Amino acid sequence: MAVSVSGAAGFVLGMDLGTSSVKVVLLDALSKTVTDSRSFPTNSDISSTSDIHAKEQDPALIIAALNQCMDALPKDKLKKVKRIGVCGQMHGIVLWKSKSGSEWLSEDDNTRFIPKDISQLVTWQDGRCSADFLSSLPKPDSHLSVATGFGCATVFWYMKHRPEYLSGFSDAGTIHDYVVSMLCNLDKCVMTGQNAASWGYFNTTTNKWNTQILKDAGFPVHLLPVVVESGAVAGHTSSEWYGIPAHTAVGAALGDFQCSVYSCMTDEGDAVLNMSTSAQLTFSMPAEFTPPNSPDPLSPVAYFPYLHGSYLAVAASLNGGNVMATFVRMLDSWMKEFGLEVNESRIYSQLIQSALAQPNTDLTMTATLLGERHDPISRASVSQISPSNLSLGHVTRALCRGVIENMATMMPPQSLKATGVKCIIGSGSALSCNTVLQQEVERVFPFPVVYGKNVDSAVGVAMVFNDLR
Template identity: 65%
Template sequence: MAAYILGLDVGTTSIKAVLLDSESRSVAASHSIPTTSDISDSSGIKAKEQDTVRIIDTLNRCVGLLPRDKLQHVRSIGLSGQMHGVLFWKAKSGCDWSNGDFFTARDASQLITWQDGRCSSSFLSSLPQPDSHLSVATGFGCATILWPKFLEDFTAAGTIQDYVVSMLCGLDGCVMTPQNAASWGFFNTSSNQWNTDILKGTGFPLHLLPQCVPSGGLAGKTCSDWHGIPAGTPVGAAMGDFQCSVYSCMSARTDAVLNISTSAQLTYAMPADFKPPDSPQPASSISFFPYFDSSYLAVAASLNGGNVLATFVEMLTAWMKELGAELNEPCLYEKLICSALNQETSDLRVSPTILGERHNPLCLGQVTDISASNLSLGHVTRALCHGVLDNITSMMPAERLQQAGVSRIVGSGSALARNEVLRQEVERAFPQPVVYGQNADSAVGVAMVLCDRL
């Protein structure tokens, strides 16, 4: 009888569930559903929150769409999800299992996501320097907790994927892997410890700091039947979606992975004996994320990727609507790609950093070298796609990849998959060969991790 690993990714915009055959390591079934959980912000403080109840309801629907006869033979469950964010809950009553074999969020706050912008630069600069190689930015869990906020009488805090693990296992608190802890800030990845002494001096509620367990290790076992998965099924401690997506497609240590979806990331594996710096390097465009077995990934994580192209399409759609010439976004997107394919190069220069970057938040977008001959849709779209690649390679130059021994680029992500112009610019940007078809998939990656380690 076949056995399966259930991999779940609680993403920023959607939930994905996959069943991985534990012997063949092939995907036996999968489903993905948008969460539509964003909460509109009318406060004017740049808050980015999501409805926890809606996220959990979507998770239940997604898992419920998988074949029940296969769910009954799940041998372990792995979770990944959006990093940096935080929600709060009451450990003893954080969910309700009374509605059959699925749970409903209860006594939990809304999810404050990684996109949250309420922590201003002045507030962040007022915080003590962490004992870590990683800087703290707005949207990071520890910074969000320190922001003046009424926390009620919550007894636990974690990322959204940590919350799901805690509810599935009926845990008294929250357990967290170094991958998610590092994304919160004020966590030392060398000692795998929170900066408790530093945080205590700020008035931080230390009881909300999760207990850390190794990435790839177990958090507990399911406390109830869940969509046919028997009670007592092992559940892995939740991991970062970025690390799991890399795990799903980096087949050799000489690979670099370029993912362009909503945002963009370029990463490669550091040598096994690499040790990160002793203190944050806030002006550096490259960060070192904890991976597995005390190893690290060198990461250029850009806030500007497919979202820039989406903003461009939204802008044109709005302009056309004002001019009385409406065209739906999918059709407009297709026309833009076609026009750019007919324009092989453009001397127009677009710096697409409309969201800034974490290492340089005040550097916003620019358009330069404008002339009467380069304002066609083809020119502008080609220049925009080139600008997305130019930005990510400015953060991690191709020469650095060569020095690190990178022999090929693995391209993945929804923006690359649907945009041939973007793929052409990728192939021009790197001297290494670029391969596609090994799409980074966090849900598959977390299942592969458990398959390899449990």
Template identity: 60%
Template structure:
């Protein structure tokens, strides 16, 4: 009896795998392992690459830790992963990673495409801008700087696309709009690549993946995999962000707030929403393809828990200079305790020390400073409030209200461990907030497969 769905998320730093019991929608087993796959940039081009072989080895070890007696009852496999990045491979003999030929993974963090290079690229027919770290931009960079490299490969996709292709033995990559939109030069309204624009630019079109719908099957496993039977349906790979939202977005009237390293606030747009015809680089809100023809409105801030971590690092450094030693964890707990004793503050902190995508040169600021509000409690309370106010400047409460949002579902490690942040969510957005259901991409992709692929679909569907 096919009882379970296997959900896998290939993250930037770790891999997570879960077994989800579809009927109860409960996770009955879970494993997470760090990949430790980063490769140092030895060429000084701001490259961010990872060792693909190490990622795949970690994936195998992670899956192998799941209970073998339950793996034989897996009826579906869903895979999500880090968006934007690109991996090249050769499909001449299928996609078996134990003997396949593949490149390093160039991740979404890659910085080799500077502003001058990006400005030289053709304008996309898309509502989303193209940035460094996007798959198509990276391929354009190789065309200019290392064209011989591209000749050694026949297929390109994200790391999650590669895993799906390998499991199913596909001779080409099938990519959903969630990942294609994150590559650039993809029109989500027509669900097509900008073929004419790319052709005129001399782009190697054979590297473009085929198109599959989000939530559909890519194929079936060729062989047994850690106890999962051959012939098990595998969903086309999905984006980690969309799957994280799916794991905790239970109603159209919910917004999902995630604060971990960075911060994101998103909600589902109405079914009839159409995105703009062209990129809006100055807009703080982007529209990501979700499922069907729907979209998520997303305010993605670069400044979240990392701003608090930088603050704690600064205090730790000051204390060391004064001859006082205290661990970051202990200091974090103490500054939060101070802020809990300080219910409000007139001090104002703008925490944009890393800039924002729509304002890359923004800096942080501290204003309204007086002799009465420079205590540790005041400063920490103001910083926490500033993180939420920065998000609110990107997606104002009035916009949420107009969209019909009645509740915020909060998730992420920073929110989970910081009561001050949770207090400020209510004050800044003035809507009820609930916590305890963490956004989880591995759980989300498993839920997608449970919800969107029925038994009849499993029996007959394979994306062409």
């Protein structure tokens, strides 16, 4: 069942449990505007002394950050919350015991829960599943490949290296699925196809787990969540929570990427280019689109389940603002070797100023400094070097051009046109503060480009549960 509060007075609470911080917003259900927003860092990373590839977080610290956010919201508005939407970091997995995964406490006029009988969160950044290990796993019935950091891959890793560990838990989900389960006191974790697809071994066409394939491999399928429609109500709050009344509808958790897109994609003809540390270019596929039957690991474009059975075509690059940041750090390091101290923000500012004064260049730069998921061995390179194009302006212009041209290589402008894209929404910190990157976007992609509508997953999930019927 999908939900709607359109036309109803009150607020929708949107929550995003991210990799480094938690953010909550209150969306006015009638005006569809954000009235309040709070964010706190989780500081939840756990250092592993036994495995440098392990990336885990402490759920208690994540929930503590969520509690900080909730405590900072206006109490009078929380009492008028009609729906709760939750999203968060995808792919990762946390395990808990059904009905005892948290303990409810009441103090200072607030009722809240704290984690109990719960594992550490193995995040999407976990690198313990090597290429050899992944190749030993059964082939999934899915159009998406299985990678390290994916929930099902992590369970397979535990099966091989710590099989006794899994026997202590009855449920599993993403960290945001866990929050929904605790708020609603669910007997069994529920999960949307958006998050299930991010775990691997899930067929988005049938909306079902690869249960038989997993059973044949000895996988503990009782840990798999029950899959529900994206936009469905998972349950209702079992208790008052920070003033939000008991029996308030809680949506099944959604993926943070899909919610970030929803927060700024206002038209079917929009594509969203988000560039912060990394970069993503995405657009909504036509309603009749169905993904291929099997994954293509060499393709730079993946298809993520979205809403109403639709898909997002996504070119996710590992190279975005981090490339420019690396260049800045390199210059800073060089200058320190000469005994010079220059603030990095001043270096950045000067690079932009120099490149703006150099509107074109024949210097060519391939900016895949960190490789790409579909081509992990690719690296950056510079060509067409001459004595006349070695200024800061030329080099910075070529670097910014290379970053954008890499995106165009992954998702060519002609493919955008062929699917009906008419406008690009430009967002993200790297793009919003770099006029040179903006110029290169407008040069490479022959579409109107709109800036200033930054993606926000917490806002997006609130909008979803305010708009869906």
